[in-house]
Every structure is written in structure tokens, then in C-alpha cells.
Amino acid sequence: MQISDSPILKAIHERRSVRQFMEAPVSRDLIMTAIEAASWAPSGLNNQPWRFAIIWDKALREALAALTRYANILQSASVLIGVFLDKENSYDYTKDCQAVGACLQNLLLALHSLDLGAVWIGEILKNKERVIEILKLPEQLELMAVVAVGHPAHRNQKSHRLPLDKLILLEK
Numbered sequence: 001m002q003i004s005d006s007p008i009l010k011a012i013h014e015r016r017s018v019r020q021f022m023e024a025p026v027s028r029d030l031i032m033t034a035i036e037a038a039s040w041a042p043s044g045l046n047n048q049p050w051r052f053a054i055i056w057d058k059a060l061r062e063a064l065a066a067l068t069r070y071a072n073i074l075q076s077a078s079v080l081i082g083v084f085l086d087k088e089n090s091y092d093y094t095k096d097c098q099a100v101g102a103c104l105q106n107l108l109l110a111l112h113s114l115d116l117g118a119v120w121i122g123e124i125l126k127n128k129e130r131v132i133e134i135l136k137l138p139e140q141l142e143l144m145a146v147v148a149v150g151h152p153a154h155r156n157q158k159s160h161r162l163p164l165d166k167l168i169l170l171e172k
């Protein structure tokens with residue numbers, strides 16, 4: 001089987017972090033479609049601990065941009081998606097963080113498949129409490145990432161992965 005035979009394998013391989021966006025507006029329907037796909041991630045006991053904040057408002061985007069050294073990425077994105085762990089819906093912190101990670105990957109792949117560009121911003125977590133305050137969200141939420149989304153300015157992003165012989169420790 002070749003990568004091109006499977007749309008999922010193709011999306012996994014072709015998705016890249018996009019950090020430069022065009023000014024063109026992003027359709028709300030596409031964002032909802034991507035978030036719905038994100039919500040189909042697996043979670044322990046199917047507890048679905050992820051929650052989302054969708055931020056279109058320019059002033060709010062500016063306020064969040066000020067909390068990270070990746071301000072320029074947040075400023076140029078059309079929309080930001082805050083992804084949170086709902087600690088009141090958590091049964092095991094490690095497993096719930098893993099579930100939110102799976103949800104984030106679904107989100108990135110879904111956005112890619114909808115021809116949108118996105119990047120997972122983790123650096124802003126150093127100010128995660130401030131994000132909750134600025135968005136006026138309850139303290140039971142813990143920020144896991146902000147995903148910056150827009151129409152890609154270009155598709156020249158390159159990345160690399162370690163070869164499998166460096167990753168597979170054991171095969172018996």
C-alpha cells in the first residue's frame with residue numbers, strides 16, 4: 001500500500017505547521033467542522049475532557065498574542081482556538097492530557113484536510129492562567145494549547161522526522 005492510497009496517511013504526512021497566513025477570512029462552518037472532528041478523538045472512559053474557545057475578536061487575539069513570543073503568528077491568524085482540559089471532567093490527569101493531545105492532532109489534521117493552515121502554540125502555556133483570565137473562563141479549565149488558524153500564505157514548510165531505526169527500540 002502506498003501513502004497516496006490512503007487519505008488519512010496522506011494528510012498525516014502532508015500536514016505541516018503553518019505560521020504565516022493570508023488576511024482572507026476563515027469560514028465559521030469550516031472551524032466548526034474541524035472542532036467536531038477534534039471531538040471524535042479517543043479518551044479514557046470516553047470522558048471527552050477537551051473544551052474549546054474560538055476567538056475571532058481582534059482585540060482578544062492581540063491580548064493573547066502579548067502572552068507569547070510567537071505574537072506575530074497569533075496576530076496574523078484569522079482565528080485562534082484555545083484548547084482546554086476540563087479538570088472537573090478529569091478522571092486521570094495524565095490520560096486526560098493524552099486525550100487532549102489526540103484531540104489536538106485531530107484538529108490539526110482536520111484543518112489541513114479543509115485546506116486551512118494551523119500551528120499548535122504551546123509556548124503560551126507559561127501564561128496559561130492569564131489566558132483563562134482574559135477569556136473570562138472558569139478556573140476548572142486548564143489551557144493545553146492555542147491553535148492559530150488561517151489560510152496559509154504559502155505551503156513551503158519543511159519538516160523532518162527521525163528514521164524508524166532510531167525510534168523502534170525493540171522488535172522481537
Ligand SMILES: Cc1cc2nc3c(=O)[nH]c(=O)nc-3n(C[C@H](O)[C@H](O)[C@H](O)COP(=O)(O)O)c2cc1C
Pocket residue numbers: 015016017018019070119120121122123124157158159160
Ligand atoms: C506540544 C507542542 C507545542 C508546540 N509549541 C509551538 C510553539 O509554541 N510555537 C510554534 O511555532 N510551534 C509549536 N509547535 C509546533 C512544532 O514546532 C512542530 O509541530 C514541529 O516543529 C514539527 O513540524 P510540523 O508540525 O510541520 O511537522 C508545537 C507542537 C507541539 C506538539
